[in-house]
Amino acid sequence: MTPSLNWRAIVADALPSISGDRFRDDEILDELAQHCADRAVDLEAEGLTDAAIRARVLGELGNLVRQVRVLRQAVPAARPTSPRRLAGWTVGLWQDARYGLRLIVRAPAFSGVALVTMALAIGSATIAFSVVRTVLVKPLPYPGADRIVRVWEVTPRGETHNVVASANYLDWRDRATGFTAMAAATSPADVALTGVGEPRRIRVARVTPSIFDVFAPAMALGRRFEAAEAVPGGPAVVILAHGFWRDQLGAAADAIGKTIVVDARVFTVVGILPPAVDFSLHGADVFVPLRFTDADHVERRSHNYYVTARLRDGASPATANAEMKAIVTSLTQQFPSDLARWGANVAALRDDDVRDARPLLLVVMGVASLLLLIAGANLASLQLVRASRRRGELAIRAAVGAGRGRMVRQLIVEAVLLCALGGMLAVGLAALLLPAVVAAAPADIPYLTNATVDGAALCFALIVTAASGVLVGLAPALMLRRSDLQPLLHSARTSAGPRQERVRHALVAVQAGLAVVLIVFASLLAKSMWRLHAVDFGFAADGVASAGVFLPAARYPGNESHLQFFEQALERIRAIPGVTAAASSSGEFGIGAGMTFSFAIEGRVAANANGREDPVPLQAVTPQFFETMRIPLLQGRTFTAADRHGATAVVVVNDRLARRLFPDGSAVGRRIVFRQGELPWREIVGVVGDTRDEGLDREPPPTLYLPYAQRQPNWRWMSWQSLLVRTTGDPASVIPALRRAVWSLDPDLPLTNARPVVAAYAEQLSQRRFALGMTIACASLALLLGAIGIYGLLACAVADRRREIGIRRALGASAVHVVGAIVRSAMAFTAAGALAGVVVALTLTRFLSSLLFEVEPRDPAMFAAAAAVLCGVAIVAAWLPARRATNVNPIETLRES
């Protein structure tokens, strides 16, 4: 038996490089292996036992290996001349790598599982890294981007990110000294691009020319806006975003001077922005000059503008905040009724832009890191199992003089190799999946679309791969004690020592614990989602489609034309087969009313300094609105066609507003006025049910409704209305007919956000859904890995304990007893790990709180459920190998030993 040992492999493992020349080394290996084989044959002929032969030949080989220096001196010519040791080490490393590769190929099942594990884990981590870096860290494409800040108004209610009133912006701009430039812009609004095929919806932002001083972009083509273009009546000029220029104009080099038609007005293109530059007005396709009218110079109540500024050298957001506070204080003294309790807030642009996305991204990164840790622990425990299988081989190598260092190196090289292959797969996987992740991610995460698997991501993957390889390889290597190995030489025993078993148990416990953390995350998010789906909209959302229409002032100058358009449009829409009701509203379901108004109540002095109630969302709606949405009427009446201009001015309030203003239930019949002395008193004629207009996870806002026909002529923002259509069938299928109905009146009007109302709500939940999806995917993977870990560990333990199990069975232990004992041993450390996981999760779930809904971050039921799920999976994973133990034939195992 012994002479058939693979001496080539043994010598190859034992001997470091001799000549530095692979070919020559191979020759020497072959020759020495042949010598060992010849020697073994001769010794066998002398009648020695197998064990004695093995010991003798290994001893002789060991002598040679210990004096390898002498051998090297004998073949000096082929030795490399310069840094010898390093070269030898490198060649040794190469040998280790080749040997490791052979092992990987020889164990396809193990290698397959390990590769897929590492590819998934490193791939997810790389994707998470790319996303997080792009959104939170990667420098914005502006010179001195860290000096750009946003300036917000702070509302009396303490909201720190309110858009700014025009007069306030103009005063800030003139008074503040801490900035080199300050600019205002409107949020990108939908407009119609016509003249090229179907009317297309594009987004236009109005910006002050100073925005080019704040962001300082190098124009791709053309020029910036000039100050003269930002005065009322100035020329109609437009600057295009790079993407728009590329997609709509084919990146034409002669685009400057060309014209485009936007909302029926002709604009001349004067400049093209460089790629990725959008002044942080995300989604804007084109930019036009923002022109402040005389009215804007005194308007402090209508808050519409996004303000950005560039800090002067030496200034910081903190000093700027201090200066802004002083300015606001002096303005408040000047205009107490408008500005009482208002403030200002300066924040670094990047931080400010990503503040909503940050919790989600950190959760994603955290989840991916946990998965990586689990995969690492999993691979380490699998490596341990394998290392114990290889104890015989390692013992031989130790016997022939392979130093501990060399064997540690071999084990680490093997693990690094596995991880490197996994890492390569991972980078491919990341490059493949990143676009899908970006597409699936919520649209409101800024900069996300710039995410690619770039150099930084590759570096990250490389570092993670190398670190995982070393850590994974270190686990079995650390347990390599020569003293553990020596006695094995002469025995067939290949079971693990107690020390090794402890480490294996610890690794599985770590996996179990981390898996519990992920399962807790997933279950908390899942419960939130479930709660959200159980939330009452306050109206019947199913079967309703909505679409936005904006009437450009050029073609629809006044109230009458608006009224006429919507009356005609709704008439045509109601004629569509399957449509049971149609209405329009100035609010948008899933987003909210957009406009808030304050008002005074007849016969009552409000507590606020300006004598008016706190502002509430206002919606102007057509008569059938409440019927179309099936919002219940609680008191009084809703609107009719008779509530027109010239008739008694009326409003409807929702229950929440009615209770806030008239807790005694006397809302109907009371009167309010928006601006003292300017408007007629409006009578409250009805109270309707509360609706979650701003999203399922937001409380229903206290809301004021008024008939569209009774709106004020100067409310320009009401040129935008959302059409609401109730159908008997699928609301998505009515949208083409809806579009045709609108275009039959005006072929140049684009419809925006045309979709079922439930889809609008679903989009609003996209951050939560994305976090849930990611976490569930990672948690499932973690559970699977944990199961593999436990299974591998127990399969190995059962194999190790065959003899013991055999003896027990021979002594009459029942199969149930044996299985029970093994499963119990697995559950002991799994449960310990799960418990530790619960403790870790308790400290971590608070980072989830912004993504939770009506669920406590420490919901005990979810923690218990997570631990139970893990233990259930662990029991199944343990039961499979345990059952195999009962098949152990006592007689056979005893004979083997």
Place this chain on the structure above:
Amino acid sequence: MSTPLTERELKRSSATLLVLSLVDETPRHGYDIGKSIEQRSNGAIAFQMASLYPLLYRLEHRGWISGKWQQKPGERRRRFYRITPEGRRILAAERGIWQTFVGALDRVAGLR
């Protein structure tokens, strides 16, 4: 075995002579060389791997012997060493030195 140091010194100084003489007779592989030395010396001189192969490689490096892979029918592929013309000159010189030396020892110490 009682005086290993002396024996080792003797072995080392005589090793070149022993190996060259054996491969002068016929090409031999490494294991064969070691085994022949042990057999012919009735076990008095034995070369284990640890000393044999460094010696063979040194002689080969000096150009006194040359190794070549050969496969004989029914056997494994082995590396056979044969003596070179330079090796033959060295062997003759070594033999001369040892004859003189052993003769001198005999005359002084009456070895025979």
